Amino acid sequence: MVRTNPERRNALLDAAIEVLAREGARGLTFRAVDKEAAVPAGTASNYFANRDELMMQVGNRFYERLEPSPETMGKLTTGPRDRDTITELMNEIVERITSFRTGYLAQLELRLEATRRPELQQVLTERVRADIDFNVRNHLESELPGDADSVLLLYLAINWLILERLTLPGIFSEEQAATLVRMAVERAVPAR
Template sequence: MAPQNTERRRVLADAAIDVLGRQGVHGLSHRAVDERSGLPAGTASNYFRSRDALLAAAMDRVADLHHAEMEAAAALETAPIGRARLIEMLGLSLLAAADRNRIRYLAVCELSLEATRRPALLETLTAMNEASVRFTCEQHRALGLDTSVEDVRTLILLYGNALFGLLTGPPERITRETALTLAKALVDGVLGPSRSEG
């Protein structure tokens, strides 16, 4: 049975994300994860017996990190928020994902593409996406927003595509202004334009 050292599993999952984001899915191996983590050879295979298990661990870790960041952002809010604050929160999230967390979200792109070829990984990705929808709905409710489940699904899909464009486009396009413009387009497109705008 594989060891259950939670901290070591986290270190290995973080290393897998880093390898995926920098080298792509073809660069991912147990050996590459061992080297990136600085742990002894064979450690990754002791914790994650197959490559699919390693990919799933990376995906689970990405979800945990994303949810923790969403919770931290929501915790800063002390009152119900309106459309303008939602746009700002989404824009700042896009900016952080494309800039500060670029490697992590390039890894997400790799994992998403790989899931189209690996049924087990697709199951993990689907479950992660459903958990994200539920989590986002809960966050919206906590912030005083009555966004429907379908609107949340659509926002998540459009957010992912906007992020993909930022990640794969020219780096100089990753600016606060661009991120906020994209976020406004997402919110207006899904929820309809603000009444004050006509």
């Protein structure tokens, strides 16, 4: 029987994120999740039918935890409509994601695992596509400079910068990362 306590379910998913980031997909077991969450053995198996379901739910939980704040979303409608605002928002994204290091590393593990699991690939594809569409829609509706292609170019550049910052942090300092974000915005978004 699958349990429905949402707080316990989220705690188990958060524990699974930590296990994935630390141990990789092979280390993601119900026993490891139970131990990480400090719950009795067998708890995770009461919430998730199998390991595949657990992985799919972890993919969604990562995005739930990275939702932008209302303040950040407000900048789309209240801030100046210029490249400086876009640069500020891109730096906020880099900071928000790099602050959740284990979540991003777990997501990378899931993406690698998705190359071998079609159902997981479908779930992650749908989730990432929804995230990209959300970003493009918000950018266009906010009337910031640039178009859908600008958003896609920034998405790709920022994601790789985040990957470098989290996996090889000695490559770019925070100052260099901020400079690279500014340069990416200047090159991807035409001046008005």
